[in-house]
Amino acid sequence: MQLTRFTDYAFRLLMYLAQQPDRSATITEVADYFAISRHHLVKVVNHLGRCGFIETSRGKGGGLKLSLDPGEIGLGEVIRKMEPNLALVECRQTDYKNGDCRLQATCKLNFILDKALEAFLTTLDQYSLADAVRQESSEILVQFTKKG
Numbered sequence: 001m002q003l004t005r006f007t008d009y010a011f012r013l014l015m016y017l018a019q020q021p022d023r024s025a026t027i028t029e030v031a032d033y034f035a036i037s038r039h040h041l042v043k044v045v046n047h048l049g050r051c052g053f054i055e056t057s058r059g060k061g062g063g064l065k066l067s068l069d070p071g072e073i074g075l076g077e078v079i080r081k082m083e084p085n086l087a088l089v090e091c092r093q094t095d096y097k098n099g100d101c102r103l104q105a106t107c108k109l110n111f112i113l114d115k116a117l118e119a120f121l122t123t124l125d126q127y128s129l130a131d132a133v134r135q136e137s138s139e140i141l142v143q144f145t146k147k148g
Contacts, residue, residue, distance in 0.1 A: 001121070007082040009036060009044045011132075014053060014078065017148065018070040018133045024063025051081045066129075076124035086121075088113045 012034050017025060025047055031038040045064060048054045055067045066073070080086070089109065101107065 001088060001117075003079065005040070006044060006047075006084075007079060009034075009041055010048055010053075010078060010082045011075075012036075013041070013048065013064070014066070014070075014073065014129055015133050017054065017064060017066045018073075018129050021066065021070075024057070024061070024065050026063050047082065053081075055076070070126045070130035070133065073129040074125055075127045075129065076121045078129075079121065079124060086117060088117055090140070115127060120125060 016030055016033065017090055027038060027041055029040045045054065045056060049056050051125055053073060055065050057063065
């Protein structure tokens, strides 16, 4: 299983914001820091805002901040809200256009993959954004002041 770039960027942005809770960040700042597309990041920011993970404000002094404490943002919840489709195989996708699978009568793969996905998400549900960014605070400051 591979997460989409959209979800990858969402995690990067959330972790970036979690590591500096006392200030707002800009989209350009984050895009430059990670060397990623600003245009794509705008879409991620928009979706994260609609999901309630971040707050955005425009104008002078505006920017991006977490809406919740990092300990309240579950990693499993982020994936569920960011990933457009968690189907691991084509025949499990809601838009499957090839009709019935010829193996459907005997196939147990879907059951096995569903259990695997459930285990994956259950594991992620045990962790929060805070768990993903635990570092010494001095180490965090060094990382961001070097780039910024």
